[in-house]
Amino acid sequence: MRRFCTVLVLLSMAYFIIGGLFAYLNKLELPIYLNGMAIVGFVMTIVCIYSLSKPAITQSDLEQLEATSLESITKTISELKSLKTNKNSTQEEILDLEKKRKEMELLVKKASMALFFREQLNYHERRILSEIKGSETLNHSLSEIKEIKGKLKALDEEIACDPEVEFLRSILLEASRRTPTLDELTEGMPFIFRIMARSTQLILGNKI
Numbered sequence: 001m002r003r004f005c006t007v008l009v010l011l012s013m014a015y016f017i018i019g020g021l022f023a024y025l026n027k028l029e030l031p032i033y034l035n036g037m038a039i040v041g042f043v044m045t046i047v048c049i050y051s052l053s054k055p056a057i058t059q060s061d062l063e064q065l066e067a068t069s070l071e072s073i074t075k076t077i078s079e080l081k082s083l084k085t086n087k088n089s090t091q092e093e094i095l096d097l098e099k100k101r102k103e104m105e106l107l108v109k110k111a112s113m114a115l116f117f118r119e120q121l122n123y124h125e126r127r128i129l130s131e132i133k134g135s136e137t138l139n140h141s142l143s144e145i146k147e148i149k150g151k152l153k154a155l156d157e158e159i160a161c162d163p164e165v166e167f168l169r170s171i172l173l174e175a176s177r178r179t180p181t182l183d184e185l186t187e188g189m190p191f192i193f194r195i196m197a198r199s200t201q202l203i204l205g206n207k208i
Contacts, residue, residue: 011040012040012072013068013072013075016040016072016073016076017072017075017076017079019036020076020079020080021079021080021083024080024083024084
C-alpha cells in the first residue's frame, strides 16, 4: 500500500507539473487541467482515507505524504510564476530589439544619404577645380582674390587697432548716406550718355 501511495504521489506531481506547463503554454485547456486536479485530489483523498484505516500506515507516513503533496504543489506554482516572469522578460527583450532594429535602419539610411551627398560634393568640387585649372583667367582672378583678401585682412586689423577708428567709421557712415553726384552716377557710362545726362540736368535746372 505504501508503494502504491508513493506511485500515486509521483503521478500526481507529474500531472501538476506537466499539466501546469501545458496549461500555461495553451496546449491544454485550463478547465480540463482544473478538472484533472480535482480528480487527482479526490483519488488522493480516498487513498488517504483508506490508508488511515490500515494500521500498516503510520502517522509519519501520512505526514510525509502530505508534505510531499504540498511540496509538489508549491513547486508547480513557483515554476508557473517563473515561466510567467521569463515570458514577460522575453517580450520586453523583443520590444527592445525591435526598437533598436528600427533605430539602426534609420541610422543606415542617414549614413547612406550622407555618403551620397559627399560623393556629389566631391564630384562638383573636382569639376570646378578642373574648370579652374583649364582657365588662365580664373586662375589669375583667384590669385588676385587671395592677395586682396590678405591685404584687406591686414588693413582691417590695423584699422581696428587705431585709436581714431570710431571717428573714421562715422565719416564712412556719413559718406554712405550722402546723395551721389551726377558724375558719380554716370561714371563708367559711354561719353554720349554722360553728355545727355548733363544736358538734361541743365534743362531741368536740378543738380543731383
